[in-house]
Every structure is written in C-alpha cells, then in structure tokens.
Amino acid sequence: MSGTREISVQLPLLDRAMEDAALELEIVDEEIRDVRLRIFEPPRFFEKLVEGRRFDEVVDLVARICGVCPLAHQLAAVQAFEDLFRLDPGPWARTMRRVMHCGEWLQSHAMHLHLIAAPEFLGCVGPFELGERFPSELKRGLALQALGRDLVALFGGRAVHPVGLCVGGLHCVPAEDRVEAVAERLERAGAQVREVVLWCAGFGVPEHLRACTGVALSDVSEYAMASGHISSGSGMHIHIREFENRFKDYQVAHSTAFHARLDAGSYFVGPLARLNLNQHQLPDEVRNCVRDCGLKLPSHNLFQHTLARAVEMHFAIIEAARLLRGYRRPDVSRPPVSVRAGTAIGCIEAPRGLLWHRYEVDADGRIRSAKILPPTVQNLARIEDDIAEVLQAYGLDRSDDELRALGERVIKSYDPCVPCATHFLQLRVQRR
Amino acid sequence: MIARARFGLYRLSSCGGCQWALFDEAEAVMELSRLVDIVHWRSLGPSAAEVPVDIALVEGSVSGPKAARWLQSLRARSGQLVSLGACATAGGPQALRPQDAALSWKAERCASPEYAPEIEWADSVAHHVRVDVEIDGCPVNSARVLRVVRDLLSGVAPRREWNSVCIECKRRLAVCVTVARGLPCLGPLTRAGCGALCPRQGRGCYGCFGRAETLNQAAMQVCLRQAGVEDPRAHFDLFHAAASANPQAAEGWDARR
Numbered sequence: 001m002s003g004t005r006e007i008s009v010q011l012p013l014l015d016r017a018m019e020d021a022a023l024e025l026e027i028v029d030e031e032i033r034d035v036r037l038r039i040f041e042p043p044r045f046f047e048k049l050v051e052g053r054r055f056d057e058v059v060d061l062v063a064r065i066c067g068v069c070p071l072a073h074q075l076a077a078v079q080a081f082e083d084l085f086r087l088d089p090g091p092w093a094r095t096m097r098r099v100m101h102c103g104e105w106l107q108s109h110a111m112h113l114h115l116i117a118a119p120e121f122l123g124c125v126g127p128f129e130l131g132e133r134f135p136s137e138l139k140r141g142l143a144l145q146a147l148g149r150d151l152v153a154l155f156g157g158r159a160v161h162p163v164g165l166c167v168g169g170l171h172c173v174p175a176e177d178r179v180e181a182v183a184e185r186l187e188r189a190g191a192q193v194r195e196v197v198l199w200c201a202g203f204g205v206p207e208h209l210r211a212c213t214g215v216a217l218s219d220v221s222e223y224a225m226a227s228g229h230i231s232s233g234s235g236m237h238i239h240i241r242e243f244e245n246r247f248k249d250y251q252v253a254h255s256t257a258f259h260a261r262l263d264a265g266s267y268f269v270g271p272l273a274r275l276n277l278n279q280h281q282l283p284d285e286v287r288n289c290v291r292d293c294g295l296k297l298p299s300h301n302l303f304q305h306t307l308a309r310a311v312e313m314h315f316a317i318i319e320a321a322r323l324l325r326g327y328r329r330p331d332v333s334r335p336p337v338s339v340r341a342g343t344a345i346g347c348i349e350a351p352r353g354l355l356w357h358r359y360e361v362d363a364d365g366r367i368r369s370a371k372i373l374p375p376t377v378q379n380l381a382r383i384e385d386d387i388a389e390v391l392q393a394y395g396l397d398r399s400d401d402e403l404r405a406l407g408e409r410v411i412k413s414y415d416p417c418v419p420c421a422t423h424f425l426q427l428r429v430q431r432r
Numbered sequence: 433m434i435a436r437a438r439f440g441l442y443r444l445s446s447c448g449g450c451q452w453a454l455f456d457e458a459e460a461v462m463e464l465s466r467l468v469d470i471v472h473w474r475s476l477g478p479s480a481a482e483v484p485v486d487i488a489l490v491e492g493s494v495s496g497p498k499a500a501r502w503l504q505s506l507r508a509r510s511g512q513l514v515s516l517g518a519c520a521t522a523g524g525p526q527a528l529r530p531q532d533a534a535l536s537w538k539a540e541r542c543a544s545p546e547y548a549p550e551i552e553w554a555d556s557v558a559h560h561v562r563v564d565v566e567i568d569g570c571p572v573n574s575a576r577v578l579r580v581v582r583d584l585l586s587g588v589a590p591r592r593e594w595n596s597v598c599i600e601c602k603r604r605l606a607v608c609v610t611v612a613r614g615l616p617c618l619g620p621l622t623r624a625g626c627g628a629l630c631p632r633q634g635r636g637c638y639g640c641f642g643r644a645e646t647l648n649q650a651a652m653q654v655c656l657r658q659a660g661v662e663d664p665r666a667h668f669d670l671f672h673a674a675a676s677a678n679p680q681a682a683e684g685w686d687a688r689r
Contacts, residue, residue, distance in 0.1 A: 067446070070447070126477020
C-alpha cells in the first residue's frame with residue numbers, strides 16, 4: 001500500500017476552534033517516508049512586536065506569547081537583560097524567582113496530567129468524565145495545580161501573566177504571614193504529590209525505546225531551572241551563548257512553523273530530558289519516590305514523559321518548601337538599572353523544556369531585534385520522527401482511527417503548546 | 433426537566449491565557465459542567481464547533497478573512513456572544529502591528545514566505561460581529577467570567593465595570609504609586625476589574641484591562657512624561673492598539689512618534 005494518508009488529530013493544548021490539526025503520512029511500499037504534523041494557528045509576530053519597545057515593557061509583553069508558561073518567558077527575558085546590564089538580582093530575588101518557577105512547573109504539569117494525560121490513559125473523554133469516575137484524584141490534582149498557581153501569585157499577583165518580575169529583581173516583597181500560609185500548604189502537599197506519582201506509574205505505558213538525544217540545562221550546584229550550561233545525553237555541554245552555533249531552526253517544505261535541529265538531528269527537551277541529565281541532584285524524598293514508582297533513569301521511552309512530569313511536580317513542591325523555610329523580607333528587592341547596548345541572551349527551563357531568548361538592545365534599552373525559540377518548536381521534529389517510528393512498528397495496515405489514537409498519544413506525551421510553537425508562524429499544508 | 437443551556441468556548445488568535453486563567457477557580461469550572469451543557473471547549477475535550485449554542489465565549493483576536501468568516505457563522509448560531517479578554521475585546525498585543533506589517537514581517541523572517549498563511553491584520557470580535565457582553569483583561573478575572581455566565585443563565589444583563597483602576601486603589605486602600613513614588617501608572621486610563629493588581633504589587637498599571645470609559649489623555653500625557661515615559665501614546669497602546677485606532681480614542685494624544 002502506497003500513497004498519502006491524511007488523518008485529522010486533536011492536539012491536546014489550546015487547539016483552535018476553527019480547524020483540526022492534521023497528520024499527513026506518506027507511505028511508500030509499506031514504509032513511512034514522511035510524517036507531517038500540521039497545526040493551524042495564525043502567527044502573532046511577537047519577535048517583531050517587541051521591536052522598538054523598552055526592555056521593561058518587553059518583560060510584560062513576552063508573557064503574552066503563552067498563557068500556560070508566561071513566567072518562563074518573563075524569566076528568560078529578565079535573565080537576558082540582567083546579563084547584558086551586568087546586574088545581579090542578589091540571592092533573595094534569585095531564590096524567590098526559583099520559588100515562582102517551581103510554582104509554574106507545578107501548575108503546568110498538574111494541568112497536563114489531569115486535563116490531558118490521565119483522561120487519555122484511563123479512557124475518559126476529557127477531565128469532566130475523569131471527574132465523574134475519579135473524583136478524588138481529580139480534586140487532588142486541581143488542589144495541587146492551585147498550589148502552584150498560588151506560588152506564582154504570591155510574588156506575581158496572578159498566575160497567568162504575573163506582574164511581579166522586573167529587571168533587577170522583583171517588584172513585590174510579600175509579608176511573612178502570607179508566605180508562611182503558602183509554605184504550610186507546601187509542607188502538607190508532599191504526601192499528596194507522592195500519591196500522584198504512584199498513581200501515574202500505574203497507568204501502564206507502551207514500551208517504545210528509541211535512541212535520541214535529550215537536551216536540558218545542567219548546573220553543577222543544583223537541579224537546573226534557570227542556570228548552567230546547555231547539555232545533552234550525548235555529552236554536549238555548551239554555554240547558552242553558543243546555542244545558535246549548534247542549534248538551527250529552519251523552515252520545512254510542508255510547514256512554515258519552524259522546527260529545530262541540534263547539529264543535524266532531531267532532539268527532545270522537557271521533563272524527561274531534565275531527569276535523564278540531572279536526576280542525581282533531586283532531593284532524597286524525590287529520588288526515593290522515583291525508585292518506588294519504578295521509573296528507570298535515564299529513560300528512552302517517549303511515553304515516560306508523563307511520569308517524568310509527575311516526578312517534577314514532586315520536586316517542585318519539595319524545592320519550594322525548602323526555599324521558603326526561614327523566609328525573611330530583604331532590605332531591597334531590586335537594585336537600580338543602568339542600561340547598556342549589546343546582545344542579551346537568556347535561557348530557561350520552561351515546563352515543556354528549554355526556552356531560549358536573544359535580544360539586540362540599543363543604548364536607550366530599546367529592542368532592535370529579537371529571537372525566541374520555545375520548547376515546542378524544538379520538539380516538533382522529534383515528535384514527527386517518533387510518530388513515524390511508533391506507527392511503523394504498530395503496523396500501517398491499521399485503520400485511520402487506530403493510527404490516529406496512537407499518533408495522538410505520542411503527541412500528547414510531549415505536551416506540545418500550540419500558542420508557543422506558533423508565536424511566529426503556522427504550519428502550512430502542501431496538498432498533492 | 434428544563435434542558436441545560438448549551439455552552440461553547442472558542443479560541444481564535446491568542447496565547448490561550450484567558451481560558452487558562454479560568455482555572456484560578458478550577459472547582460468552579462468543573463461545576464460549570466453541571467450548570468451548562470458544554471458542547472465545545474477543545475482543550476477540555478468537548479469538540480463540536482458547528483453546533484448552535486446559547487452562550488458562546490470567544491477568546492482571541494480575529495486574524496485574517498477566514499477567521500472573520502468563521503466568526504460570522506458562529507454569531508449566526510449563537511444566542512449570547514461574549515468576547516473573552518483583551519484580544520477578543522480590543523485586539524490584544526498582536527493588534528500592535530502596523531496594518532501592512534504582516535507581509536513584510538513574513539518576508540523578513542521566512543526563507544519561504546509563500547508558505548505563510550493569509551494574515552493581514554488582527555482586531556477585535558466586535559469589529560466583525562455584534563457582541564452581547566465584553567469582558568476585559570489580559571488575562572480575564574476568572575470570578576468575573578463565571579459571574580457573567582451565571583448572569584446570562586438567569587436572564588440578568590451583566591454589568592460592565594465602568595470605573596478606572598484608580599477607583600480600585602481607593603477601594604482597597606492602596607497607596608498611589610504616582611503620588612507617593614513618582615512612578616508612571618496607567619490606572620486613570622484603565623478599566624477596573626483586576627483589583628488594582630499592579631499598584632498593590634508596588635508598580636504602575638500598564639493597562640492590561642483596556643481603556644476606561646472617560647479618559648483625559650491630554651492631562652495623562654503630561655503626568656506620564658513627568659514620570660519619565662518618553663512616548664505616552666506608545667506606552668498606552670501596548671494593550672489598546674485596536675481600540676485606540678479609532679479617532680475618538682486617539683483624541684488628546686500627541687501624534688505618534
């Protein structure tokens with residue numbers, strides 16, 4: 001059987017109302033020659049929108065690239081400008097930003113797990129049916145995502161498009177009693193989140209091993225979230241300024257959404273890449289939990305992304321609780337800023353993986369040009385490669401519905417974020 | 433038993449943050465499925481975009497003629513149509529781009545601009561169809577959205593906030609950041625609804641809830657310049673680009689740089 005099969009698929013996260021995404025399979029002599037994942041999403045041109053804007057406006061503007069991981073974009077931007085302006089936010093601001101960062105990982109992972117992954121693995125149509133069949137599990141998950149949101153809001157006012165970050169530090173210094181109230185909830189959540197990890201481990205995922213490269217930040221001093229070098233499972237270890245020497249984003253014929261490659265190959269970013277590289281830096285409780293749930297690291301099974309996400313929820317809670325113990329208000333939450341012209345580069349572990357920002361800044365602190373490479377763009381090429389491998393092994397004589405179900409499961413495993421991926425361009429059909 | 437109202441949430445061009453913000457009240461969202469029959473809300477599973485609904489929430493700005501045509505068909509099969517958040521209500525940040533920029537931007541960034549879609553502009557839902565209720569905010573305030581839905585279900589006309597953020601600061605006893613610290617703040621020009629979020633975090637408002645009802649741009653311009661803002665109009669436009677494209681809203685500002 002040769003020819004092109006086109007199967008409509010439902011993308012998990014914030015799919016647009018007007019059209020379905022589509023998976024195009026080109027099959028020649030029972031072999032998949034090409035897989036094209038087409039996403040329909042109008043570009044919003046953020047890299048151009050920030051041009052001419054001052055650096056401080058940009059921190060608020062780039063949040064709007066993504067409603068699911070707005071803080072990650074803000075963290076990347078402040079890190080870039082602080083590096084250029086040679087500004088040290090100091091230990092208090094660095095620590096509290098890491099707490100917020102834990103909050104965003106927690107809420108994003110909890111949402112993916114309970115709205116998308118758990119319904120999929122347990123055979124429910126979305127979270128509403130999950131709520132009918134597994135009410136206490138859903139309630140527990142929503143409580144944990146609320147805790148993540150409250151961590152971001154503690155310093156940022158709100159979880160979606162928080163307003164707390166500024167170049168140099170944080171705008172807001174919360175009072176001790178507000179911090180203590182959240183810290184107490186964190187201490188109590190440890191047991192609950194452990195249950196979530198064990199629950200996820202019981203979903204039973206397909207075994208599909210593949211040899212491919214995972215990429216994440218790695219830092220000698222801690223489990224990397226916003227510091228360190230860009231590292232890979234195959235031994236790469238480069239400064240964030242060298243990113244563009246090794247990673248290229250590019251257009252492909254079937255699509256104008258950019259894909260990215262490391263040297264010449266596809267690679268993946270996200271929780272599993274981070275755990276594979278940095279598992280030895282997890283706190284003891286989390287390492288024990290990894291052992292108890294049976295997750296063997298490093299893992300090359302793409303379907304283990306979901307369990308990796310649950311493990312990072314555990315990490316986020318333990319880490320935020322540790323950082324908030326003995327909280328004291330600082331004398332100054334941000335030093336004054338003196339602007340310099342040059343190239344500003346920031347690199348952050350967003351919930352879905354490595355996020356890279358570069359800005360050319362003039363002497364007034366205005367942006368001349370910008371380049372933003374979000375994690376989903378980096379995963380797209382790998383997602384297509386994985387779909388090809390998994391479907392080939394599954395058997396191409398299956399029905400469209402069967403192929404769709406498995407294809408969607410591969411896609412969902414990566415938790416792709418459509419608004420992020422198409423902050424610049426959409427994929428475009430080449431019909432034949 | 434009376435049939436439950438049919439409800440849909442539809443995303444156009446946006447970051448998705450407004451529907452995500454609704455999960456600030458996650459239990460209430462789950463509760464919603466008992467109040468209404470959710471026929472379309474793709475990120476939560478239900479996906480029947482062509483089915484007529486009693487209440488339609490539209491998130492995101494309208495980007496390109498195809499989206500405009502789709503929106504007209506949605507209007508025709510919807511009872512009450514609600515624009516959800518800054519993008520749907522006022523175009524959002526993507527409306528900042530100059531009207532003809534999309535084409536040249538595509539050419540500049542893409543090796544193959546011909547693959548790029550047919551997009552020339554981004555503007556508000558009300559620019560294309562009649563809107564029954566407008567909800568402001570980037571993102572929306574989740575409690576306010578749920579109240580609007582409950583109002584519509586009980587046949588009550590939802591009330592839009594008409595005060596400015598300034599009034600919210602007074603209500604909440606927040607110290608004015610302009611008066612006390614000389615910071616630039618768009619509070620006097622911005623619609624209330626956020627709970628004076630930024631001033632209470634110790635910073636000036638940057639206008640993400642859209643323009644208030646009565647503005648005094650000329651006076652604000654002086655005030656913002658004194659606080660160090662070089663280009664007050666551009667600062668104001670960050671979240672008001674589509675709204676301030678009309679001459680009435682532009683009144684009082686000096687010409688753009």
